[in-house]
Amino acid sequence: MIWLTWRQFRTQAVVGLVLVLAVGVAYLTTRSTLIDIARESGYTGCTDNCERVASQFVKTARSGYLGHLYQIGALFLLLLPALVGLFWGAPLVARELEANTHRLAWSQSISRNRWLGMKLGAIGLATAAFTGLASWAITAWASPLDKAEGWVVPLTYAARGIVPIGYAVLGFVVGVTIGMLLRRTVAAMAVTLVVVIAAMVGGLFLREHLVAQSTYQATLPADWDGGISLSPDDPNRDIRIEVDPPTVATWVLSNTIRTSTGAKYHGPYDPAKCGMNAAGGPDVCRAWIASQNLQQKVIYIGNEKFWTLQWRETGLLLVASSLLAIFCFWWIRRRVA
Amino acid sequence: MASAVTTQNLTKKYGRKTALLDCTLDVPAGHVIGLVGPNGAGKSTLLQLICGLLAPTAGSLSVLGALPASGLPRIGFVAQDTPVYGGLTVADHLRFGKHLNQTWDDDLARERIERLELDPKQKAGKLSGGQRAQLALTVAIAKRPELLLLDEPVAALDPLARREFLQGLMEYVAESGATVVMSSHLVADLERVCDYLIVLVKSKVRVTGDVEELLATHHRVTGARIDPEKLGPGRAVVHARHTDVQSSLVVRSTAPIDDPAFTVDPIDLEDLVLAYMSEAAESGRNRVLEKQR
Numbered sequence: 001m002i003w004l005t006w007r008q009f010r011t012q013a014v015v016g017l018v019l020v021l022a023v024g025v026a027y028l029t030t031r032s033t034l035i036d037i038a039r040e041s042g043y044t045g046c047t048d049n050c051e052r053v054a055s056q057f058v059k060t061a062r063s064g065y066l067g068h069l070y071q072i073g074a075l076f077l078l079l080l081p082a083l084v085g086l087f088w089g090a091p092l093v094a095r096e097l098e099a100n101t102h103r104l105a106w107s108q109s110i111s112r113n114r115w116l117g118m119k120l121g122a123i124g125l126a127t128a129a130f131t132g133l134a135s136w137a138i139t140a141w142a143s144p145l146d147k148a149e150g151w152v153v154p155l156t157y158a159a160r161g162i163v164p165i166g167y168a169v170l171g172f173v174v175g176v177t178i179g180m181l182l183r184r185t186v187a188a189m190a191v192t193l194v195v196v197i198a199a200m201v202g203g204l205f206l207r208e209h210l211v212a213q214s215t216y217q218a219t220l221p222a223d224w225d226g227g228i229s230l231s232p233d234d235p236n237r238d239i240r241i242e243v244d245p246p247t248v249a250t251w252v253l254s255n256t257i258r259t260s261t262g263a264k265y266h267g268p269y270d271p272a273k274c275g276m277n278a279a280g281g282p283d284v285c286r287a288w289i290a291s292q293n294l295q296q297k298v299i300y301i302g303n304e305k306f307w308t309l310q311w312r313e314t315g316l317l318l319v320a321s322s323l324l325a326i327f328c329f330w331w332i333r334r335r336v337a
Numbered sequence: 338m339a340s341a342v343t344t345q346n347l348t349k350k351y352g353r354k355t356a357l358l359d360c361t362l363d364v365p366a367g368h369v370i371g372l373v374g375p376n377g378a379g380k381s382t383l384l385q386l387i388c389g390l391l392a393p394t395a396g397s398l399s400v401l402g403a404l405p406a407s408g409l410p411r412i413g414f415v416a417q418d419t420p421v422y423g424g425l426t427v428a429d430h431l432r433f434g435k436h437l438n439q440t441w442d443d444d445l446a447r448e449r450i451e452r453l454e455l456d457p458k459q460k461a462g463k464l465s466g467g468q469r470a471q472l473a474l475t476v477a478i479a480k481r482p483e484l485l486l487l488d489e490p491v492a493a494l495d496p497l498a499r500r501e502f503l504q505g506l507m508e509y510v511a512e513s514g515a516t517v518v519m520s521s522h523l524v525a526d527l528e529r530v531c532d533y534l535i536v537l538v539k540s541k542v543r544v545t546g547d548v549e550e551l552l553a554t555h556h557r558v559t560g561a562r563i564d565p566e567k568l569g570p571g572r573a574v575v576h577a578r579h580t581d582v583q584s585s586l587v588v589r590s591t592a593p594i595d596d597p598a599f600t601v602d603p604i605d606l607e608d609l610v611l612a613y614m615s616e617a618a619e620s621g622r623n624r625v626l627e628k629q630r
Contacts, residue, residue: 003436007429008422099423103416104473106390108437109480111408334392 001110001118009123012088020130023076027141030069037061038144051247054148061145070145073138077159080134081171082196084127089175090188092119093328097183097336116332120325124172131168135161150250151306154204157251161310166317167203171196173321177328180336203313208253210312211305216246216298220257222290230269232276237268241289249300260293340399341366341484341516342387347396349382356382358540360396364518364533366484369510371527371548372520373610374537380520381417383537384486387518388414401484410440413482417489419473423462427455430476438480446479449505467498471505478509485509487519491526503530524607534606536613543613548606555609558586560599568594576612587612 006013038044043057062070093116096102106112139146139160146156157163174195179188226243241257249255257265271277274285301309342364349357357379364370372380385391386398389405389412401411421430427450435441450457453471455464461472470490477485487506491499507530510517521527527534534551536543544551555575558568563584565574572590579585587604588594594601604612 001437004433007425007433100416100418100420101422103390103414104420104422104476105437106407107388107412107414107416107477108434109408109410109439110437111406114408 001114002122004105005118005122009088009119009126013126016088016126016130020134023073023134024137026069027073027137030066031141034061034066034141034144037066043144043148058145058148070142073142074155074159077131077135077138077164078155078200080131080164081167081200082193083171084131084168085171085175085192085196086189088123088127089172090179090192091185092123092176092179093332094179094183094185094188097180098185102336112332113329116329120173120176120328124169124321124325127168127172128165131165132162135159135164151303152251152301152309154207154251157207157306157309158200158203161306162314163310163317166314166321167196167200170199170317170321170324173324173328174199177324177331180328180331203317207309207313208251208301210316211301211309213253213299214249214302214305216249216296216300218296220290220292220294220296222287224286224290228274228282228285228289230267230275237271239267239269239274239289241265241294243296245298245300248302249298250303251301253299253301255296255298258295258297260295265292265294339366340364341368342398342400342518344386344398345396347383347386347398348394349379349386349391350394355540357386360537360542362535362542362545364516364535366516367514368516368533369507369531370516370518370533370535371524371531372518372535372537373524373527374520374522375614376522378522378537379540380522380537381488384414384488384518384520387484388412388486390414410438410480411483413477413480413485415470415473415477415485415487415490418493419466419470419490421461421464421469421472421476423460425461426457427459427461427464427472428457430461430472431457431479434476434479440481442479442481445481446475449475449479453505465498466493467495467501470494470498470502474502474505478513478515481513481515483515485515485517487517489520489522492521492523499526506530524610528606534610536610538614551609552603552606554589554591555604555612556588556590556594557602557604557608558584558588558594558599559602560584563599575609576615 035044037060038057041053041057041060043050043053046053061067093102096105105115142160146160149156151157151160171192175188175192178191178195179185182188182191220243224243226241228239228241230237230239243255243257245252245255259265269275270288272279273288278285340363342362344360344362347357347360347362348355360383372383374380382391386393387400387405389400389407389409398405422433425433431443431446431450434446435443453468455468455472461469464472474490491502494502503526506517509515519527519531532548533546534548535545561583562579563586565577565586568574568588571592572588572594574586575589576587577584587609
């Protein structure tokens with residue numbers, strides 16, 4: 001059975017291996033250039049007030065071919081689950097059912113549990129190994145940039161660490177399951193693409209509930225810095241205040257200005273202090289706002305939650321994959337002949 | 338006589354559609370059994386139940402004295418349209434069989450491939466229909482099954498390829514003594530090789546028996562209008578056709594019929610099977626029968 005699995009899978013395996021090796025070589029060989037830029041920009045070794053240096057480093061590193069590599073890396077890891085589902089998962093059983101060759105295989109001295117188990121196990125492991133390798137190379141490569149920009153920024157996060165492995169394994173099992181249900185390779189590939197994309201978009205929205213969210217709350221200081229927007233014709237005299245979140249809040253879920261009672265603040269503003277008809281300039285308005293006893297409340301997920309979130313999300317994805325795999329074993333015994 | 342397969346009220350339904358109904362059979366071992374019936378009669382379903390690919394909806398069956406299961410070394414199966422892996426070469430198929438069967442007879446497989454003049458490096462997808470069927474048969478018999486099931490193996494083959502396929506099959510039977518159950522919707526294919534017959538029409542078994550015995554006990558009776566009731570006891574009319582002046586019956590009778598009022602002729606296997614098939618067709622919705630492809 002090992003021989004058959006390998007014989008049927010070897011072309012796809014070689015294509016996958018070439019792709020992963022190309023990624024590995026591309027990122028591991030250009031890593032030194034990125035580190036050089038970090039050193040030259042003064043970002044490496046910076047200990048205090050590094051924000052300006054960091055943004056300078058990111059700006060330099062993101063221009064030129066390194067910037068392309070950065071984007072391609074993220075795109076590659078975000079597309080990988082769909083690619084695995086499409087080309088490794090969907091045809092795996094669908095192609096056999098389409099050509100009736102499953103009946104040839106099951107007429108040999110082998111149970112269909114072992115037949116499916118070997119295919120799911122071997123190619124599932126290959127999926128995890130290949131994705132893990134690519135993700136490791138890209139995560140390591142991008143680590144100086146991520147350190148400057150934050151690890152848990154949603155799109156960066158999904159293309160780093162072990163989460164890509166979870167999505168790729170899920171994509172593979174989803175492909176196998178849909179192929180088994182539809183029994184048509186091309187249709188299964190199309191549906192797999194839709195389902196994998198839906199799963200990843202779903203992950204994007206559910207992710208924030210996987211760890212405890214942090215809260216930052218502080219009284220708006222007298223010298224507060226931020227934007228004010230209001231409409232002079234508004235009879236309700238609504239005013240909106242925007243203040244940047246603190247640096248610790250890498251992934252900002254909500255950023256609001258609240259009154260001392262905790263309600264969202266939206267005015268009314270005093271037309272004598274703020275707006276077109278106010279006597280003083282914007283500083284008068286700012287001072288007036290500061291005197292309103294307002295608070296900034298930021299709900300966020302910080303960098304320190306990166307690995308907790310990665311393990312939890314990957315764990316959930318692997319559990320979902322296992323459940324689907326169990327369904328596959330059940331289905332192939334009961335519903336396929 | 339030992340049984341290769343016995344079934345008790347075997348029924349298989351796909352949703353609301355009944356594929357096989359109340360099938361009670363005793364398939365003797367050591368025979369080449371023809372399973373004949375029109376398309377959609379339930380032949381494939383019966384074969385897949387026997388080789389354990391399908392589970393019955395109701396009833397029970399025993400295959401070689403055990404419950405059926407797929408993946409048994411004692412049972413060989415060549416599925417409909419003789420599937421092979423299009424992307425694998427002929428040699429790969431032998432390797433496939435060797436890896437997946439402890440009982441694999443590599444010499445037998447190699448010798449057959451050589452005799453058939455198949456190129457081991459040829460991709461199976463590029464083989465002709467006849468060669469593909471031969472390859473599938475080779476894989477099935479090289480595991481040396483005691484019971485070999487073949488689902489319409491020659492349906493898509495030209496007459497020469499049919500003859501060669503059946504020859505190969507008979508050689509294996511002669512050498513191994515295996516029991517073979519082979520389905521077809523054409524009696525002509527089975528006539529040459531089968532010594533036992535099961536006629537399946539519309540999910541039901543119509544008649545089973547040793548071919549020679551069936552031929553000896555069935556007669557074509559013609560004469561001026563015959564009342565089927567008056568044939569006497571022990572005689573069953575299988576099929577009757579009446580015109581204004583003449584009747585033509587197919588009668589099953591263990592004793593010879595010697596009534597001077599009728600002409601009694603022996604019947605060939607094809608007409609016998611057709612009699613059973615058309616009897617079923619007339620008693621229900623009409624089904625177009627193919628006498629010759």
